[in-house]
Amino acid sequence: MHEYSLMQALMDKTIEIAAEHGHPKVERIKLQIGELQHIVPDILEFAFEVMAKGTIAETADLVWDVVPVKIKCQQCHTEFEPHDVFWVCPQCESSGGEIKQGDEFILESITFVDPAGEL
Amino acid sequence: MEVQVVHKVLKANDDLAAMVRAKFEEYGIVGLNLISAPGSGKTSLIETTLSHLKAEFRFGVIEGDPDTTRDAERVAKFGVPVTQINTAGGCHLEANLVWRTLDNFNLHNLQIIIIENVGNLVCPVGFDLGETKRIAVVSVPEGHDKPIKYPKLFRTADLTILNKIDLLPYIDFDEAQFTADIKALNPDMRIIRMSCRTGEGVEEWLAWIKGLVV
Ligand SMILES: Nc1nc2c(ncn2[C@@H]2O[C@H](COP(=O)(O)OP(=O)(O)OP(=O)(O)O)[C@@H](O)[C@H]2O)c(=O)[nH]1
Ligand SMILES: [Mg+2]
Ligand SMILES: [Zn+2]
Numbered sequence: 001m002h003e004y005s006l007m008q009a010l011m012d013k014t015i016e017i018a019a020e021h022g023h024p025k026v027e028r029i030k031l032q033i034g035e036l037q038h039i040v041p042d043i044l045e046f047a048f049e050v051m052a053k054g055t056i057a058e059t060a061d062l063v064w065d066v067v068p069v070k071i072k073c074q075q076c077h078t079e080f081e082p083h084d085v086f087w088v089c090p091q092c093e094s095s096g097g098e099i100k101q102g103d104e105f106i107l108e109s110i111t112f113v114d115p116a117g118e119l
Numbered sequence: 120m121e122v123q124v125v126h127k128v129l130k131a132n133d134d135l136a137a138m139v140r141a142k143f144e145e146y147g148i149v150g151l152n153l154i155s156a157p158g159s160g161k162t163s164l165i166e167t168t169l170s171h172l173k174a175e176f177r178f179g180v181i182e183g184d185p186d187t188t189r190d191a192e193r194v195a196k197f198g199v200p201v202t203q204i205n206t207a208g209g210c211h212l213e214a215n216l217v218w219r220t221l222d223n224f225n226l227h228n229l230q231i232i233i234i235e236n237v238g239n240l241v242c243p244v245g246f247d248l249g250e251t252k253r254i255a256v257v258s259v260p261e262g263h264d265k266p267i268k269y270p271k272l273f274r275t276a277d278l279t280i281l282n283k284i285d286l287l288p289y290i291d292f293d294e295a296q297f298t299a300d301i302k303a304l305n306p307d308m309r310i311i312r313m314s315c316r317t318g319e320g321v322e323e324w325l326a327w328i329k330g331l332v333v
Contacts, residue, residue, distance in 0.1 A: 002211060002242035009128045017124060024120075031128075036271060038241065085270040086303045096274075096306045105128045111121040 003039060006105055007047035011055065013107055018056050021112060026057040028111040031064035034102040069102030132246055135214035139221070139249025146226040149331045150234065152250035154272060156265075157238030159258040160282040162190045163315035164324075165233055169197040171325055176332060179224045181234040183212040190235060200224055211242035214249055230332055240269040252331065258283040259290055263297035266304055273304045278311065278327065285314040 014029060033039050048062045072079050073089035074097050080090050088095050127133070143150045153161045165180060172178070180201040182191040191203035202223045204216045217234065224232070234250065236243040255276040257265050260283060266273045273279065279301060287294070301308050311327065313320030 002245050005209075005211070005213065005242075005246070006128055009131060012131075013124075013126055013128065017122065021122065028121075037245070038271070085267055088303075094306070095303045107124045107126045107128055109121050109123050109125075114120055 003043040003047045004051075006037075006039075007044065007051050010107060011051050011057065014057055014110060015055065017110055018112070023056060024112040024115065026060040026110060027113045028061045028063060029057065030108045030110075031062070032067050032104055032106040032108050033064045034067045034104040035069050036099065036103040037105050039105075065108075067101055067104055070100040071097040072100050073097050129245070132214045135218050136247035136249040139214055139218050140251075141249075142221060142226070143232070143249065143251060146229065147333060148226065148229050149231045149252070149328075150248070150250045151231065151328075152234045152236060152243075152248050152253045153256055154236045154240070154243045154253065154276070155238060155256035155258075156240050156261055159238070159256045159261065160280075160315050161235045161238070161256055162193055164256060164280065164282065165194055165235060166197070167315045167318075167321055168233070168325070168328065169194070169199060171321065172328065173197055173199060175329075176230045177228055179229045179232045181212075181217060181220055181232060183216075183235055183237045185209060185237055200229075206237055210237055210239050211246055212236050212248055213246050217248045231328070240265065240272055244269075244271045244275060252277040255279045256282055257297075259286045259292045263293045263300075266297065266300040270304050273301055273308065276305070276308065278309050280324065281310055281312045283314060283316070284312050284319060285317045 018024060018026060052058050068081055070079055071082055071087045073092060073094060075094040076092040078089055078091040079100060086095055087097050155161050169178060178199045180194045180199060181204060182201060183204045183206055184190055185206050185208050188203050191201050194201045202220045204212060204220055234248060253276045255272050298310060301310060311320055311323050313324055
């Protein structure tokens with residue numbers, strides 16, 4: 001259900017940026033979503049549908065890249081992609097570590113509909 | 120026209136959490152964020168804590184609840200300041216809610232603020248509230264597989280309370296597995312076994328809290 005909070009924050013930011021550009025219509029919103037966000041795509045898409053209704057993003061496409069998890073071992077500093085919930089270092093077999101990537105929920109870009117005539 | 124933005128969507132929450140954290144530090148307050156599934160014993164833990172320590176330390180309590188004021192009423196019986204945040208069905212607390220709530224407290228007067236998050240093992244985990252320590256509460260009837268099913272909570276918590284250990288004889292809870300999984304997720308995690316019912320383990324918990332207050 002945290003998809004709704006994320007979507008609310010995303011819509012706020014999108015509308016803020018659109019205002020800076022003179023309220024153009026939004027064609028596409030592109031995100032980067034880390035695997036660790038545990039986003040359920042259907043819920044995110046539904047949240048977008050509900051919250052974009054009646055806004056400048058109503059007809060926009062929502063797209064995203066999934067960012068895989070990368071961990072840096074606390075002991076030997078090897079960076080690795082874990083294959084299950086336990087982040088066991090392939091080098092020294094210690095567990096845990098620092099998240100280098102895979103925990104993000106980032107608004108990467110917004111594509112606005114080009115105003116007629118400007119093409 | 121594509122505009123590159125590269126904006127952390129939860130930045131607003133993180134910024135407010137940093138403000139809450141700075142406020143806690145300014146007043147020398149320890150902020151505890153209790154996260155668990157519904158019914159694990161968060162409110163019971165608060166009641167137990169207050170009944171032992173309210174004469175020694177000055178507490179404030181923030182109760183996050185989707186709908187009712189029941190937990191806030193239970194806590195108010197102890198005569199400590201308590202504020203209810205009604206999330207109107209929302210599944211977690213966010214830093215802005217906590218930030219606004221701090222106005223209701225006389226912070227000069229407080230040493231420990233306990234925040235009871237909404238009962239949920241997923242959503243609260245992604246939202247920093249500015250807490251000093253994050254505490255995961257798991258109770259025996261929920262089963263020993265909670266850490267591997269909800270790893271993010273156990274990676275980010277500072278302490279795990281295993282509550283309702285009085286029920287161990289009646290439930291096939293594999294405590295060795297539970298402990299091993301938590302240690303694999305977070306080697307530094309301290310686990311306190313306790314029962315709010317019998318009082319077992321309560322002393323260890325009280326000592327942990329006392330150790331946080333300067
Ligand atoms: N047997 C046993 N029961 C407990 C213990 N601690 C709490 N309970 C019971 O568990 C039930 C739920 O406890 P609460 O403290 O309300 O749990 P909570 O986590 O605050 O619940 P929500 O706020 O609804 O998420 C109550 O009936 C408590 O009496 C314990 O150590 N042993
Ligand atoms: Mg409660
Ligand atoms: Zn290593």
